[in-house]
Amino acid sequence: MKKLIILILLVCIHGYSYAQVAKITGKVVDSKSKSPLSYVTISCRDANNKIIDGTVTNEKGEFILKKKPKKKVFLNFQFIGYTTQTKEIELNSTNLNIGVIYLQEHLTNIDEIEIQAKTTTITQKIDRKIVNVGNDLTTAGTNAFEMLQNVPSVDINYLNNEITFRGSAGVLILIDGKPSNLSSSQLLKSIPSSTIKSVELISNPSAKYNPEGMSGIINIILKKNAIIGFNGSVTTGIEHSKNTRLNTNLNLNYKTGSFNFYTNYNKDWGDLETDYHLNRNDKNITQFLDHLDKYSDHNFKIGADINLNKKNTLSLYTSQYFSYSDFYTNGFIHENNALKLHTPNLSVYSYSESAYNIDYKLNLDDKGHSFEIELNYSINKNPENSTNKEILNPNSKLYNYNNNITDNRNTWLINLDYTKPLAKGKLELGVEARIHSTFNQILTDQEIAIATTVNTPKGNTRFSYDRNIYSGYLNYNKDFKKFSFQTGLRFEQFNVDGLFKNTQQTTLDNYSDDTFNIYPSAYLSYSPSEKNQFQASYSNRVNRPSIEQVTPIQEFTSPYIISFGNQKLTPQYTNSFEVNYTRSLTNGYLTFGLFYRKTSDKIGKNITLNQVDKNIQYISYQNYNNSDSYGLEGYASLKPTKWWTFSSSFSLYIQDKFGLLNNKQTSVKNTVFRANISNNFKISKKLKLQISGLYKSKSEGIQFTVSPFYTINAALKLSILKNKAAIKLRASDIFNTLNYTFSSTNPYSQNGHYILERNTLYLEFLYKFGTNKSKKRNRKERDKNETSGGLF
Template sequence: MKPKITMKKIKFAVLLVLFFTSFYNYAQQPPTGKNKVKVTGKVFEKVSKQPLEYATISIMAPNDTKVIAGGITNPKGEFEVAVAPGTYDIKVEFISFKSTEIKGKNISGDTNLGAVNLSEDAAQLSEVVVRAEKSTVEIKLDKKVYNVGQDMMVKGGTVSDVLDNVPSVSVDTEGNVSLRGSDNIRILIDGRPSNAINVAEALRQLPADAIDKVEVITNPSARYDAEGGSGLINIILKKGKNQGFNGTFIASTGLPETYGLSANLNYKTEKLNYFTTAGYNYRTNEGGGETNTSYFNADGTPKGFLDEDRDTKRTNDGFNGRAGIEWTVAPNTFWTNAINYQKNSGNTTDLINYSNYDAAHAFTGSSFRLNNGDTGSENVEYTSNLIKNFNDKGHKLTADLSISRNTDDSNSIITASPNYNTTLNNQVQKQVQLQADYVLPLGKGSQFEAGYKGSFGDLNNRYFVTDDQGVNDPNLSNTLEYKENINALYTSYGFKVNKFSYLFGLRWEDTNIEVNLLDNNDYNTKKYNNLFPSAFISYEISDQSNFTASYSKRLTRPRGRFMNPAVNYSSNVNIFQGNPDLDPSLTDKYDIGYIKRWDKVTFTTSAYFEDTKDVFSFVRTPNGEEVNGIPVILSRPINLGKEQKFGFEFTFNYSPYKWWKLNSNFNLYNVKTTGSNTYTDVNGNDVVQNLDNQANTWFARVSSKITLPYKIDWQLNGTYNGEQKTAQGKNLGQFAMNTAFSKDVMKDKGTIAFNISDIFNSRIMRSYTYLQNDTTLESQTSYGEMQFRKRQFNLSFTYRFNKPKNEREKNAQPRNEGDGGGEFQG
């Protein structure tokens, strides 16, 4: 019986190879390295022709096992090893693959070994117990990669929980995602834009167990969609890889009442790979908040006070399923087809108690508002991906098709003394996306790329508000028809000169949007086309450090609730309404970055500048109505003017000991906004609001993972969002801490994990708002708190069969994970 491969043996062997290789080279060769030559090549998986990252190359004297020089492959499967001229045996290895040896190779000058193809070793694969563990966060030159499977914090959670642990990314209490403090981002799933109507809600419904990893790209190249002023977040779903039948089952439960069951199954033959993921989740979110408002006369004396106390409970039943087949049509051609299906239903109970006070703060009366709502959504998507590899040097053609239909329905009964209203909101969205990408290497270190993408969407939104007599309110009810057609072409060229790598690209996008309000025959058409240049330069200082500089032009289109004029009627004194006349905002992005790797530390830093025109901003104005003497405030988005953002970001990965790993991320930035808003008050007077604002803020996250006795893993992380000034007030600082414990059982086939989200129940969004009527000079100040989800406890059990615990995605499915072909790297 062959010995089992353990994590300790793997790590020990790798450390020994690297240590003795470095020591031997240093001792035997002149410091200048003038007598050495380069041995290069690429390592691929034999069947799929996909590159193998972290494959090991060992160079030895003939018929000797002593390693003279060695190295590992990069993400493109490339390697480069320096060695003195001579005759050597060369060995290429990768865990669970059959090794390849080249005997008696005479190396007199720089030598390219070409493509080295490795085949899976089925016997060894069945005996692998634990493979070398990938770090939770991988820092790469052009992006950060967060490996979800290694993070205990998200067990039993949702994609929103996953994103809230990713460096540079944060999720607020309402589920809105931001990157480097900006919500002008584009969220992709497997390289394609999310087709969900409400992206924030869709991310809260998708279980974390379905996610493999998350890529964060702060300055995308021309091959990506131009949308996303601050960058892209690409969520990559799990897919089975191992030969034969294997899979994972996960069961979870928690408090407040939460439970779920999911399965990830895969069956792979030489030609076909069947994969499926299915899961059911029931979740309870308890939240709440308060808003305390003080009203003042023109002379600054108190006029009255209003306290709002909110208690919210949300429940959700959700099913998520995905099934597909990857067919190896030929050794160099792959065709993948998949069906994604999501169905969710939920209930929301939102109770607001109002307490009124006079100018002396004496209690004058109370009222309430109860919103009982039901929600339901169903999303179906078919995807098809075809890849043709013309050779093993990166020459390929890919084609993608996505067809989806999404429905999102909600209705509620709003009871408020002395009457009640009902609301009904039905949304249906249809989407078709076509994409083709062509990649042509033009020689060593150079590459040409070109492609097309078409996105065609149609959204129909019916919204009704009726009174207690069943009569529609024409001021609040409407039918919105939103059509969006986007065609895009792009091209890019990358090349390498010595230690400098360059990538230049140009993207053209033509946009045609129709925003039609059918009830009052209000039709709006917006047509525009733009050129989006991009440029990237990197300098390889050494094997351990790189310097980069990049520029790209980005765009943010208003969508969803931003353009929907339907009034959010959850509060009768603080209401929200979209603006169908919004224009897109354009951003020029500049980024300078540096990355340095040591044995135990990886450090990356960047300075960035974003210059945005027609930026979106929310403004609050009185709409002229009153409820029990309280003025109603309307919040809506506008194209404010200009926003300039300058910041610094630092990220560390540090492993002080084998049993302790630390990840940290720090972001400090300054935002300067210039613009004004003009509105007409109830007396017909034009009022100008000066919304110029400049604010400094910062964000920090630290995560620690420790292996305790009895092989119990303990993870702890803390996040702090600094205070930020706004045009009409300020948002206070916010701190949250999570923890988790994990233990492998059943000979590493099972894992028990327990986590606590928001240990101190401190994840509360607090803010101050100040408003003044420039005509009457009356003013009001408000203090508000909002907690979307209170502290939660989760317990989960994972069972794996025919699948190693820390399986590496070595045989990656040949698909587009980034909206196009591979990113050029010199």
């Protein structure tokens, strides 16, 4: 009896051991550098090659398989650029640690691999959406500003160069995690879309990011070379519509095991025309403005990444941007069908920005324990010289005046970041200093009004605006079972001084502010299965007035529209909430999201009329009431067949807008629907076709209502010379429908439209040269430039 009981117990214990979930653990590293490989795909198969379980390695190269496997299994370790390895495992216990798996790199001919995704895809991370822009053919020959029109939830306005995210302005634009002194539109227009790897949409940025940007952050990630030896590419293209424009791009790279040197140069030049037409219905006044921009843009960057040893890395680069433009404006104002005013004007612009960056990183171990320091300095100069004429009829009186405008900006940025991995988590600490200095000056012989409605003989003025921001952050994240969470705090001391003088150094106005704020953020992610993920987040943001919103120096959009800033503007603060859901499908995936933003001290426009001439409008800014903004968005990517990939996105958002029209406070509840559709067809191995479309519903502002519009684009790509070269042909706005039509009833009845050169045909030739050997980096290395700390 005793032996029988013992036998039964042994059988039960044996059965219980196999009833438990057996854990297989281990670590995957590079065979040469011994550094951990993250995102290695691991599949667990039985003797019949049936998949039992699967996973990927974490940032430390570690993995855990938790499913109940058979007694004998085979583990496959797969990673791009490395030889696949298979390991046979005998399970003699509940848990088994198989130790370290060493993967060997292999060199692959670049013609045989696709470095970039074929189509745009979206990845939902705990604190951001990553849009991998892929080889979208309809963006060939465009710049980053135009490319953003294809990114879900992002809108661009060709009229005022404004970028909105989920219907709201105040978005912060970063390039590889770094800001620029250039305006957002200037910065994005200087970057060819072909150099962009991905776009990060960070609606609720974590504590390690600068809290500026009411609607969030758009971070443009540029491509980095992964090819051993000397390699490069050259691209040239021509675009034609009413006028002709050309572009050329050269990329050179030399990479060894511990050293990477790179340089690239891009040039765009040509003529771009815009026609503006405005009708005043109450007085039968018609205004025509023809703009012709003869421009030449140059963008140059040179840099190096140096692995001093396994623990120390040094990176440095400089980028130089120059833009020259002769901007012709030919204006006609008719009243009762008779010419009242003719304004043939010429403005000469010369923009430049020089940036210098050095970054040092110390890896304290191979598990992600690190210290990093970065120093960045940039200087921006935007001089403008304009010669203006006003020809008055019927007496043909000629009135000439000249404007000489100076706009100089300097920025110092210093970051120190510390990262410490903890048990299934990570702690991040950092400090940052941002020192901004801006100087504006206008020298003119025009009779203008200095932020008033009283004319003065001359408007020669100077405006200096200095902003210093000192901050520190604390961020902690942790994974447990099917949950992940992240929380953080950012502390900021903000100092600003503004001084407005005339050229005789007489102070006309001044402003200063000194505030301290704490900005919290929190994230929670839940993955009940490999196919489903839920995510929720919160952040507190600030949108400080831009230099354009505070400078008292006047800008003449037309003889009847005069703009100037308001130094007394205060920052607007936003509490932002959102939830997202992602579902993986057999042939694609779906993602949906809801968001809500509450903004206090909302900044809006203040539009008043000249007391002497009611035809003249003054546009400025001021703070208003609290504002709500909410909406939903979705994205789907499907592959119905091997030759057809379909993707679509939509967004519906509702927001409160406030403003002052002729001393009367006005509010608008703006509801906007937006949808993008893209179809990619693989006609043959060498030939691909893409057709895409965009629709945007009516949009209401404080003064104008913009009519709905849509646009259709198509493009072809033919690979030649054994895939070393390609020819692309793109037709944009095929039906010539991307024109802005608007109307208004306040302060008087008016309507009009902008006609843009968007109906274009573009032809491009691309050629790649070099050693054609690709050494794939691990995910950690590839993502290094996706911002690693308090780098804004």
